[in-house]
Amino acid sequence: MFNRFLIYILLIFLPVLTFSQTCNSTISGFIKDLSTGKPISYANIYLKEAQKGTSSDSVGFFEIEAVCNGNLHINVSHIGCELQQLFFTISGDTTITVFLDHNSHILNEFEIEDEGGKSTTQETQSINSKTIGENSDKDLATMLENISGVSTIRNGSGIAKPIVHGLYGTRLTILNNGVAQSGQQWGVDHSPEIDPLVANRITVIKGVGALEYQGSSLGSVILIEPNKIDNEPHLHGEARYSFESNGLGNGLNLELQQYGKYFAWRVVGTLKKNGDNKTPSYFLRNTGSQQANLAIQIEKQWNTKWSSDLYFSSFNADIGVLRGAHVGNLTDLQQAFEREEPFYTEDKFSYEISPPYQKVNHHLLKFHTKYSLSDRQWIDFTYAGQYNLRKEFDVRRGGRSEIPALSLEQFSNFFEGKYTSFFSKSLELKTGVQMNLVDNMNLPETGILPLIPNYSSIETGFFGLLSKKYEKTTWELGGRYDYENRKVVAISAEVPRYIERSENYYQNISTLLGVTNEFHKNWKLSYNIGYTSRNPEVNELYSNGLHQGVSGIEEGQPNLTRETSIKNTISIKGSVKEKWFFEGLFYNQNIKDYIFMKPQDEIRLTIRGAFPVFKYEQTNAMLTGFDLASTYQASERFTITAKYSYLYGRDQTNELPLIYMPANSLFTELIYEIPEVGKFQNVGFTVNGKYVFKQTNLLASQDFVAAPEAYFLLGLKFSAEKQLKKLKLNFYLRAENVLNTTYRDYLNRQRYFADDLGINLVAGVNVKF
Amino acid sequence: MKNFNKIIIGGLLLVATLSSCKKDEEDPIIPNEEEVITTLKYTLTPSTGGTPVVLTFQDLDGDGGNAPTITGGTINANTSYTGAIELLNETESPAEDITAEVAEEDDEHQLFFEPSASDISVAYTDMDDDGNPIGLATTLTTMAASTGTIKITLRHEPAKSAAGVSAGDITNAGGETDIEVTFSLDVQ
Numbered sequence: 015m016f017n018r019f020l021i022y023i024l025l026i027f028l029p030v031l032t033f034s035q036t037c038n039s040t041i042s043g044f045i046k047d048l049s050t051g052k053p054i055s056y057a058n059i060y061l062k063e064a065q066k067g068t069s070s071d072s073v074g075f076f077e078i079e080a081v082c083n084g085n086l087h088i089n090v091s092h093i094g095c096e097l098q099q100l101f102f103t104i105s106g107d108t109t110i111t112v113f114l115d116h117n118s119h120i121l122n123e124f125e126i127e128d129e130g131g132k133s134t135t136q137e138t139q140s141i142n143s144k145t146i147g148e149n150s151d152k153d154l155a156t157m158l159e160n161i162s163g164v165s166t167i168r169n170g171s172g173i174a175k176p177i178v179h180g181l182y183g184t185r186l187t188i189l190n191n192g193v194a195q196s197g198q199q200w201g202v203d204h205s206p207e208i209d210p211l212v213a214n215r216i217t218v219i220k221g222v223g224a225l226e227y228q229g230s231s232l233g234s235v236i237l238i239e240p241n242k243i244d245n246e247p248h249l250h251g252e253a254r255y256s257f258e259s260n261g262l263g264n265g266l267n268l269e270l271q272q273y274g275k276y277f278a279w280r281v282v283g284t285l286k287k288n289g290d291n292k293t294p295s296y297f298l299r300n301t302g303s304q305q306a307n308l309a310i311q312i313e314k315q316w317n318t319k320w321s322s323d324l325y326f327s328s329f330n331a332d333i334g335v336l337r338g339a340h341v342g343n344l345t346d347l348q349q350a351f352e353r354e355e356p357f358y359t360e361d362k363f364s365y366e367i368s369p370p371y372q373k374v375n376h377h378l379l380k381f382h383t384k385y386s387l388s389d390r391q392w393i394d395f396t397y398a399g400q401y402n403l404r405k406e407f408d409v410r411r412g413g414r415s416e417i418p419a420l421s422l423e424q425f426s427n428f429f430e431g432k433y434t435s436f437f438s439k440s441l442e443l444k445t446g447v448q449m450n451l452v453d454n455m456n457l458p459e460t461g462i463l464p465l466i467p468n469y470s471s472i473e474t475g476f477f478g479l480l481s482k483k484y485e486k487t488t489w490e491l492g493g494r495y496d497y498e499n500r501k502v503v504a505i506s507a508e509v510p511r512y513i514e515r516s517e518n519y520y521q522n523i524s525t526l527l528g529v530t531n532e533f534h535k536n537w538k539l540s541y542n543i544g545y546t547s548r549n550p551e552v553n554e555l556y557s558n559g560l561h562q563g564v565s566g567i568e569e570g571q572p573n574l575t576r577e578t579s580i581k582n583t584i585s586i587k588g589s590v591k592e593k594w595f596f597e598g599l600f601y602n603q604n605i606k607d608y609i610f611m612k613p614q615d616e617i618r619l620t621i622r623g624a625f626p627v628f629k630y631e632q633t634n635a636m637l638t639g640f641d642l643a644s645t646y647q648a649s650e651r652f653t654i655t656a657k658y659s660y661l662y663g664r665d666q667t668n669e670l671p672l673i674y675m676p677a678n679s680l681f682t683e684l685i686y687e688i689p690e691v692g693k694f695q696n697v698g699f700t701v702n703g704k705y706v707f708k709q710t711n712l713l714a715s716q717d718f719v720a721a722p723e724a725y726f727l728l729g730l731k732f733s734a735e736k737q738l739k740k741l742k743l744n745f746y747l748r749a750e751n752v753l754n755t756t757y758r759d760y761l762n763r764q765r766y767f768a769d770d771l772g773i774n775l776v777a778g779v780n781v782k783f
Numbered sequence: 784m785k786n787f788n789k790i791i792i793g794g795l796l797l798v799a800t801l802s803s804c805k806k807d808e809e810d811p812i813i814p815n816e817e818e819v820i821t822t823l824k825y826t827l828t829p830s831t832g833g834t835p836v837v838l839t840f841q842d843l844d845g846d847g848g849n850a851p852t853i854t855g856g857t858i859n860a861n862t863s864y865t866g867a868i869e870l871l872n873e874t875e876s877p878a879e880d881i882t883a884e885v886a887e888e889d890d891e892h893q894l895f896f897e898p899s900a901s902d903i904s905v906a907y908t909d910m911d912d913d914g915n916p917i918g919l920a921t922t923l924t925t926m927a928a929s930t931g932t933i934k935i936t937l938r939h940e941p942a943k944s945a946a947g948v949s950a951g952d953i954t955n956a957g958g959e960t961d962i963e964v965t966f967s968l969d970v971q
Contacts, residue, residue, distance in 0.1 A: 338957075340959055341959060341960075342938075342939070342958075342959040342960030342961060342963075343960045343963055345960060345963065346958075346959060346960050349957070357942065357957030357958070358942075358957065409939065409940060409959060410818060411818060411884060411885075411888065411891075411892075411939060411961070412817070412818065412884045412887070412888065413888075414817075414818060455811075456811060458811065458812035458814055460814060461814050461815060461816060461817050461818060462814060462816065462818070463814060463816060463845075464811070464814075467811075468811050503809075503810065503811055504811075505811060505813055505814075507845075507848065508844060508848055509843065509844045509845065509848070509874060511813045513810050513811065513813075559846060560846055567846060618846065619850065619851060620842060620845075620846045620851070621820055621821070621823065621840060621842055621851065621962050621963075621964060622960055622961060622962060622963055623960060623963030623964075625846075
């Protein structure tokens with residue numbers, strides 16, 4: 015892997031030696047666009063030691079005179095671009111060329127994913143560290159919401175899972191630093207246990223990009239990646255603070271890094287706390303949450319051929335669930351829905367988190383080592399251990415609210431050996447073997463029959479990916495094979511209870527073919543087809559019992575078979591005169607034996623009343639849709655963006671709509687930016703609007719209540735940067751739901767009980783040093 | 784290269800060995816489901832004396848499995864009855880008395896009685912420390928003869944101070960339903 019640093023900045027050093035004296039050197043150079051090579055004007059260049067700066071002119075040129083020799087830190091910033099910090103030692107007049115990744119600002123869709131020179135036929139979209147920093151109050155799924163085709167399924171404001179092209183949970187793989195997140199992903203109300211602030215980049219690979227990774231993905235993959243540590247001998251870092259008016263949330267994040275003499279290290283810590291959120295008219299009682307996360311990254315270059323890195327991350331959260339959403343039976347649910355305000359609503363704010371709430375811990379330890387056989391061939395070995403602990407507390411009788419109603423522990427151990435080779439500049443082979451061992455246990459403290467049984471599984475797989483570039487066409491071909499053995503130990507549903515043991519074996523084959531053609535300067539057309547499969551998850555096979563949140567009895571079916579999917583994507587992207595950018599992605603996915611919960615004709619009578627019964631069944635499903643995104647840069651200062659996502663899901667066997675599919679949405683944004691205002695740089699104003707259509711592809715009989723109406727949310731943002739001696743400050747103010755609109759979202763399960771969030775003002779400052 | 788291949792192969796073999804040695808999962812501990820309510824009994828004793836009528840809802844195997852057994856009853860017109868609720872967890876042996884648990888947390892619980900016939904009325908005769916009704920002890924009074932049902936609901940953490948709730952009106956009670964059973968009840 016090339017040094018990541020080089021992806022963003024190609025630093026060309028042309029030191030011109032003159033007579034070396036203390037403070038008479040001149041630093042000059044050009045700022046250029048990484049993807050087009052065109053000059054970038056109005057970029058700010060600041061020398062930290064000299065405490066002086068300038069900005070680039072119309073041809074991207076800058077010059078700073080009378081600079082002292084010695085160590086020098088240079089900050090290069092430009093509207094919307096990530097701040098680039100460069101370090102070098104000068105001993106005379108120096109000319110540099112800095113390449114900024116400017117397109118990511120224009121449209122995040124246009125980032126170049128050319129790690130290691132590999133060109134991919136996959137559709138990837140990402141958000142960079144600047145965007146992450148300016149949204150540090152949000153969780154992972156919410157941060158991804160502005161990527162077209164990505165939406166969230168949530169349970170109130172604290173629990174959110176990303177959905178890509180209609181798939182989520184165990185149909186979507188989330189990779190935390192290259193390791194598939196292992197936990198209780200099957201639960202709709204279990205959000206991924208990852209702190210997005212440890213990442214410098216979050217990428218969504220749409221289409222079928224997952225063959226390199228083990229996991230149950232039926233298509234899309236989300237990558238959360240920290241950067242490699244900058245090759246910089248001094249201590250650097252960033253501190254971020256944010257405040258949210260809705261929920262009186264406070265977030266603090268600190269990142270420190272240094273390329274030390276013996277090894278390079280980075281430490282990131284996050285503390286977050288918020289209290290009850292508020293709709294336009296009432297507080298949502300018990301919707302507070304708190305988080306304390308830590309990540310440590312250590313890298314060591316043993317020699318020119320051999321490097322290793324160690325990564326540890328810990329995620330710890332307590333997440334409150336709306337008190338009024340805790341219901342006993344259908345009568346309660348019906349009553350809750352008919353009410354204006356949920357039960358237990360109080361007219362005062364509180365930070366208190368009491369049952370029902372979730373307590374989640376997730377730790378990851380990853381060791382990776384890479385050995386280069388030559389410039390063109392290398393071997394990677396990875397070990398990753400994960401520990402996931404999830405406890406869910408309910409309102410219970412007899413003082414048992416202190417005892418979790420669900421208590422699950424999971425250990426997983428992952429081993430991977432990978433071989434990469436560039437046979438030539440245009441032919442790349444990547445192949446590897448992987449093994450993942452998972453042990454999932456119910457802790458017996460609950461006093462409740464567990465929702466899912468204990469199990470352990472071993473999954474072994476190997477893959478091969480070949481990519482070949484020929485003139486303006488890139489071909490990609492891949493295959494993967496997995497074998498899974500799962501041992502399940504369940505407690506019987508019948509009384510007297512007994513232990514049932516069963517064993518499942520699965521073999522999965524996945525294949526992928528992709529082609530990209532650069533048919534015109536700056537225009538690319540890609541086609542991808544992928545065949546993937548997913549084994550039925552333990553909850554789908556064995557869950558049995560009452561799901562309180564939705565007032566239904568859920569029954570698993572032990573004879574479910576695996577789902578198989580064929581997904582086709584066609585995408586076109588390009589730009590006209592560097593002014594107008596466009597991207598369109600069309601997809602069609604056919605999933606055979608798609609597993610879903612089907613309402614049964616039976617109404618089961620229990621002592622708590624009558625409950626509808628749902629059974630996991632299989633059908634043939636089709637998901638088809640498109641994501642469109644376009645940006646027009648009207649002038650140096652004014653940019654307009656529009657995105658539209660459309661999705662249609664159909665159960666083809668039963669000729670019914672698929673439930674829990676995101677509604678179509680339209681997002682537009684106007685950005686006005688000024689390179690310099692007084693002592694502030696890169697001042698930006700943004701107005702955005704999001705219109706979410708009503709989900710009409712749904713029958714009344716498919717839900718307890720009708721899908722919510724369409725809604726429109728208006729947002730405003732203001733941001734500015736300031737160089738304060740050696741500190742680079744970035745301020746932002748953001749207003750969400752400015753009109754304080756009362757709305758409910760189809761994919762927020764809290765919609766049965768309460769309105770969604772009202773106005774939220776966020777103020778934050780990020781200090782880079 | 785050769786060395787590295789060896790290391791990788793060795794590593795994978797080690798894992799394979801480790802995993803094959805890994806003993807089978809231990810038997811999970813079957814939880815002691817203390818919270819389960821299997822049985823509700825509403826015993827109606829005529830205030831004038833006589834044989835009590837017992838309405839019983841019993842579901843010994845929980846939510847699934849066999850259907851519950853529901854025993855309704857027939858009571859006399861123009862009579863006053865003393866009503867007593869008994870809640871049991873009969874999955875345990877001896878059966879656990881849930882009535883005591885409810886009585887202990889009386890401020891967090893309330894039972895509601897909803898007869899279908901307007902000629903039956905139920906009044907609370909017990910109260911918690913705040914002076915609000917619980918419903919474990921009641922008086923049921925009949926007037927004219929009728930055929931119909933009575934629905935008994937136990938709510939956990941209801942809003943007892945909400946309008947009408949202490950008078951036995953469930954509409955504004957909220958809370959979570961722990962029990963909701965309906966008996967046939969004829970008045971002769």
